[in-house]
Amino acid sequence: MAVSGKKASKQFSSSTTSMASDEDLQIYCQPCDEEGTRLPAHGYCTECREHLCKNCYTAHKVSRLSKHHTLQDATNMPKVLQQPSTSIHTGQSDVLTTPCLKHPQEMIKFYCNDHTKLLCSVCVTLEHQATSCKVDYIPDISGDILDSKQYQDILKTLNHTSDQFQQMVENVKNMTNKSNISLKDALAAIKKFRQEINKRLDVLERQAEDAAKVIEQENNKHLKAVETTCEDITKLLKISSDNIKQLNTSKQANKLFMELKLAEKTIQNVEGKTQHLFSYDIKEHNFRSNDVILNFLKTEKSLGTLTQKAFNTEYQSVQVKSRQTSHAAHAGKICVKTSKAECRCWIIGMTLLTPDLLIITDYLNKAVKMVDTSSQSVSDQLQLKFKPWDITTVTSTELAVTLPHIQIIQFISISSNKLIKKHTVRVARDCYGISYYQGKLIVSLRSPAKLQILDMNGTILTTIDGKNIFKDTCYITCNRHSIYVSDSGMKTVTRLNWQGDVIGRYSGMSDFRGMSMSDDGTVFVCDQDRNVIKEISGDCSTGKVVLQDLKSPHAVCWCGKTKKLYYTCSAGDAKYDHFIHIYKLS
Template sequence: MAVSGKKASKQFSSSTTSMASDEYLQIYCQPCDEEGTRCPAHGYCTDCKEHLCKTCFKAHRINKFTKKHTLLDAANMPKVLQQPSTSLHTGLLDDLTLPCGKHPKEMIKFYCNDHTELLCSVCVTLEHQATSCKVNYIPDISGDIIDSKEYQVFLNAENTTSDQFRQILKDVKNMTHKSNNSLRDTLVVIKTFRQEINQRLDELERQAVDTVKVIEQKNNKHMKAVETTCEEVTKSLKISSDKIKQLNTTKQADKLFIDLKLAEKTIKDMEGKLLKLSSNDIKEHNFQSNDVITNLFKTEKSLGTLTQKTLKTECQSVQIQSRRSSHEGEICVKTPKDKYMCYITGITLLTPDLLIINDYKNKAVKMVDTSSQSVSDQLQLDDQPFDITTVTSTKFAVTLPDIHTIQFISISSNKLKKKHTMKVDGKCHGISCYQGKFVVSFYHPTKLQTFDMNGTILTTIDGTTKFKGPWYITCNSSSIYISDCDMKTVTRLNWQGDVIGSYCGMSQPTGMSLSDDGTVFVCDWERHVIEEISGDCSTGELVLQDLKTPRAVCLCGETKKLYYSCNAWDEKYDNFLHIHNLSYT
């Protein structure tokens, strides 16, 4: 409130201003004033305890959160600015100062329970209408948050998560140190191997050189022998020739005749020796390299292979601890609405007291109260549901393979209600939700796809060589697990789609459930067992055996109860959820 003709104080809206009776009072719109705009008041809301201009007054009547408020026109509104309430509710209004990520000029004031999102008024108007979402005004629901169970759960989760990240950092530092040490050791091995190769090549070279030298010595020895013989023969023939010439000159016919005949015989003998000397065994040599060695250096691309062994953090290295189980009983899930015997293909846990199950044959989802051990609500679907996943504590999603659809369902006032659907391009079977992302498996064509909450495809993983029959899937921060009924394995992928583990020895793996410590519980339909597999898929241990064709399984980490269904085509088993208590031995 300000005196007409005077400049009003910018802080006028936070206090009551008293004026002299002869002064003309001018009151301004409080919401507009908070935004930096000065508009004359046209009315007053007794619920909000605020003066409103003509625009805000009109909007107040239309907005779904304020249209039931009591409004006073200009004639009946208070003539002085009202002192803000000191209630908790008003205090919270002053705290609503966080800008909306989508609409920076608007403050976050609302919360959508279905999408678990904080909203401004524009978000509510454009994307979260009352007909499709359950939206609350934050001051209306925040009063019980102080020292609440949710607050305590958050603190515990924050401490746990912080400890995990500190442990991971410690583990990664240790593993990096170990890896670098192994690389230094590897360099030593490489150099040693190279030295061994050099030594072996030197040895082979010496052998070749020695062979050459032996042949050379043999050649030289033979040449020396020939040279000696030839010199002796030519010297002897020269002496004989000179003597015969002398006898011929001196006309000594008798001696000439005798020496000539002897010389002719000697020459004949020499011809045989000459023939023997001319038939020598001397050869010309060339070097032909070893084809194996030559090809080795041509074809081989490396000295060897760097073998690897994955080092694991403490949370990855969790080993299966032996468990002891005890049968607790069954919950009958057959209802008067059912036309057929139950065929439970999927189970998910919303809270320790609340399970949701898929009844494939009866085309329904059922809400099971574990405290009263009864079906508290049932919702009929457009087609047969296969798998199911929790989205929030009041929302879940089921796959409808034959109509290529994912149906979202919410819980309000203990009743199941269909929400929106999401069409997909194949027979969707398994589904799992983790931190706002959905992973969906498809049988025809065989693939995995990840989606965001709006149904946008984030990645597509072709299963041609990685998996063949991905019935069920479950996931956590580091892994996606697939129960492959065709390959008879549980296959572990990372979020990039690389195979990082596989557990064999299954016969017909079906439903799965992740434990808090990272192990995976898997139903094996044909072996009639439920097996617990380590997070890295390296080991497994039977938890329950001699069951009647177990199909779907769900573990409650808080109560240590294991729920599973049977598809034995026998009403004594199929119409019930079976319960076992688990504990470590």
């Protein structure tokens, strides 16, 4: 007889196979046997086709996944072990033995369809109740998975994704090599430019040296002429002086008289000849530098600019099973500055009413504007007393706008292509981001950061405390399953369920701003610091850049019908901020 707790092989005995020993004839609990412990059977489940020990039999009657199963007691249960059903798999290597990451002592046996997560029994009990989630027992749904279309598709996707990553490595390697080569070329160009500067300076220096040599030669030439003339005159004067002295000694008065008169003439002649020699202007020379060149070298910070140009090849993050956007083509822009504008446009909120009608908030000009995308013009403008932040579509003719500085949500209706102010709803604090879904408004509050879910009368239905979740909530978008919040303080997009539980988070960016949800539940979000717009998967696990090299993108809006992405800028420059920029994605 088998002893309780004895380890045994996990190989099942067929009902058609004869038993070779008393132990083999013992009917034991099959779930416990899978875990490595053999216990006597106390009953049998006809749906699971398994014998159960006393503990498993009791648990089977109360577990929400099996309490409706048909159970047989020890008297009525089959007297031989049953072969597991095909849904439980046929080989011992396929036993569910993968431990749960949250509860390592429990094995993964269930799958939540709503959250697309693998679960253990503890996860099911604590986090995925039947009232909110559709949970299946894996052996019940895995029978047809072998060689199935899902198997083929996922295998194909895995291979494709692996190829993408390998290609990404090659792309990065090639572009890195090109970048390094271009840097070497740039440094060589800097050296060549420096040599050209040196050559020019050498020319200027030689010109100065040549000018100095000319002056030096003139000086020396004049000096030589003076020396020669003065030597000749000195000799002549000495001869005259010697003659006068001799005639005076010899008392030859007549000759002395004539010699003196000749000497007077000589002196006069000498003075006339030497006067021009001393009229030559000899000067002292100093160097005064060219201040233009000197100041240029002092003020300039570099020899030139090391410019950069992005490679055409895109090698962003690979996203599996997301909406494919292989190409983004610029489709124009719409000027939204009107004659009523007193300041630079700052479009920070945007919602799509119809494929041809965008409604935007112009914060600095305190205005809500209606933009006709067909005529590419502002068709109406509603002036407000206070600055609007975000906007959401409530119905085909009604909108809701946040006015954070007066803690109010302003409702606006559309009639005869005109924007008309309707009623208001007061909120507890400054409200910024806003989104609407099935009669509920979700608003983001600051200081401290939190979310509130309101009904259309402003009654608070749910408050989601942002402690340890948010820092600076900016914008919100939502669907049936999830609420997405962009947080410029945490630098994340956080995904929550409608009960306020965090069920996903994406942090692959630096400064999150406006968001818009696409048809398949993925989210477009602006990264103002990196000047890109990213598309993030619905579960916030992956993201990829769809537009790059932008100018401080702030608000974004997606039109699924036309496949157009609209965005606005906060660059502080009218040539960007006064426009809605349009791209066609395919």
